[in-house]
Amino acid sequence: MSNLAIAGGPKVRQTPFPARGLIGPEERAAALALFDQAIASGHAFGYGGPAEQQYDQDFAAYLGGGFADAVNSGTNAVYCALGALQLDALSEVIVPPITDPGGIMPVALLGLVPVVADADVRSYNTCAEQIAPLITERTRAIMVAHIAGDAVDLDPVLALARRHRLYVVEDCAQAHGTLYKGRLAGTFGDIAAFSTMFGKHHCTGGQGGIVFTRNEALHWQGRRFADRGKPFNLAAAGGNVVAGLNCNLNDLSAVIGSAQVKKLPGIIAGRVRVGNAIRAALADHPAVQVGWQVPDSQSSFWFLRLVFRPEAVRVDKATYCQALAAEGIPVNPSYRAIPAEFPWFRERKVFGNSGFPWTCSDYRGPREPQARIANAIQAVETHFNIAIQENYGEREIADIVTAVRKVAAAYAV
Numbered sequence: 001m002s003n004l005a006i007a008g009g010p011k012v013r014q015t016p017f018p019a020r021g022l023i024g025p026e027e028r029a030a031a032l033a034l035f036d037q038a039i040a041s042g043h044a045f046g047y048g049g050p051a052e053q054q055y056d057q058d059f060a061a062y063l064g065g066g067f068a069d070a071v072n073s074g075t076n077a078v079y080c081a082l083g084a085l086q087l088d089a090l091s092e093v094i095v096p097p098i099t100d101p102g103g104i105m106p107v108a109l110l111g112l113v114p115v116v117a118d119a120d121v122r123s124y125n126t127c128a129e130q131i132a133p134l135i136t137e138r139t140r141a142i143m144v145a146h147i148a149g150d151a152v153d154l155d156p157v158l159a160l161a162r163r164h165r166l167y168v169v170e171d172c173a174q175a176h177g178t179l180y181k182g183r184l185a186g187t188f189g190d191i192a193a194f195s196t197m198f199g200k201h202h203c204t205g206g207q208g209g210i211v212f213t214r215n216e217a218l219h220w221q222g223r224r225f226a227d228r229g230k231p232f233n234l235a236a237a238g239g240n241v242v243a244g245l246n247c248n249l250n251d252l253s254a255v256i257g258s259a260q261v262k263k264l265p266g267i268i269a270g271r272v273r274v275g276n277a278i279r280a281a282l283a284d285h286p287a288v289q290v291g292w293q294v295p296d297s298q299s300s301f302w303f304l305r306l307v308f309r310p311e312a313v314r315v316d317k318a319t320y321c322q323a324l325a326a327e328g329i330p331v332n333p334s335y336r337a338i339p340a341e342f343p344w345f346r347e348r349k350v351f352g353n354s355g356f357p358w359t360c361s362d363y364r365g366p367r368e369p370q371a372r373i374a375n376a377i378q379a380v381e382t383h384f385n386i387a388i389q390e391n392y393g394e395r396e397i398a399d400i401v402t403a404v405r406k407v408a409a410a411y412a413v
């Protein structure tokens, strides 16, 4: 016990973990080339030009072919993916329980009703079993999110959607490079949304996002929606065809994105190496279990989930994690990203005090927001997360494993 860093003992990790180094000379060169071009030509760089087209193509190629449209945040990628579906107002969309608020708010802002499905308690993700009972005659789409880079069990969700003729939207904000049955996440549903803000697997600079689909019609609907309804790919439109915001990315971000997509396979390989090594080392640990994964899937480890087993230690999870942090380990004791717990959702604060869409007289569903989150709460209460990066080496992996074991041993029952 006295050996723990929290009690004054030596830290397992004496030096800070290495910075990620996501931005390098490649991104700098790409940005400078765009500036040089603008200066030489006298034309400012803009948006939707060759640079963005290239990034869209590069990302679509990474996903094995299809159509991509870069936008200016992951939240707007979700917004535009849903907007592409052109759903009638008051349609219900089944949404995941654990996600960033930006993964759900677009539903309500589109005048659609988010219905929160619970998690498979072994993970942070929802599953077909939780979604099925929530389907009504008002449901039009199911949105799943591959949280932490861990794949949702998609086949049963897709089968359910087919049976009820529902769209499936994959939120891949945290899941660039995630594999499910050997295929990349984002290629299963009708349309997918990715965040490319600076902390994600690959980025477009500070903020960004990208919408992907293999359905060309949905792609064009999404592009129009993402740019104020401009009549892209329509022969004889008399002007803007649908109401939408300006969610465009810009060419400067796009060239950074293209440089990043080249690095993405290496980034994913690195995270998989680190995540799998830690999981393997902790596979049989009595006090800390590795997070359950859907069979035949490979996480891209936006972070690493671990499960705390209170019966094997004398302290609670918060105390355990405090001691782990004191050993110098980047630990998040609780990923309480449950949007249905937040005031905006519970108090229906979407369009002023109107309570819309739930209170709309044309809506035939419950007036109060629906959210099943008991499993989600249990999942966040039993799990804790370790931040991992693709550039961690053997030393970093060993330090994480050593510290997890050291603290567990010190507090063992």
Ligand SMILES: Cc1ncc(COP(=O)(O)O)c(C=O)c1O
Pocket: 073, 074, 075, 076, 078, 099, 100, 102, 103, 145, 147, 171, 172, 173, 174, 195, 196, 197, 208, 209
């Ligand atoms: C699952 C999920 N969806 C949506 C978003 C929103 O993305 P952004 O922060 O780029 O708007 C995030 C952000 O982390 C996310 O994790």
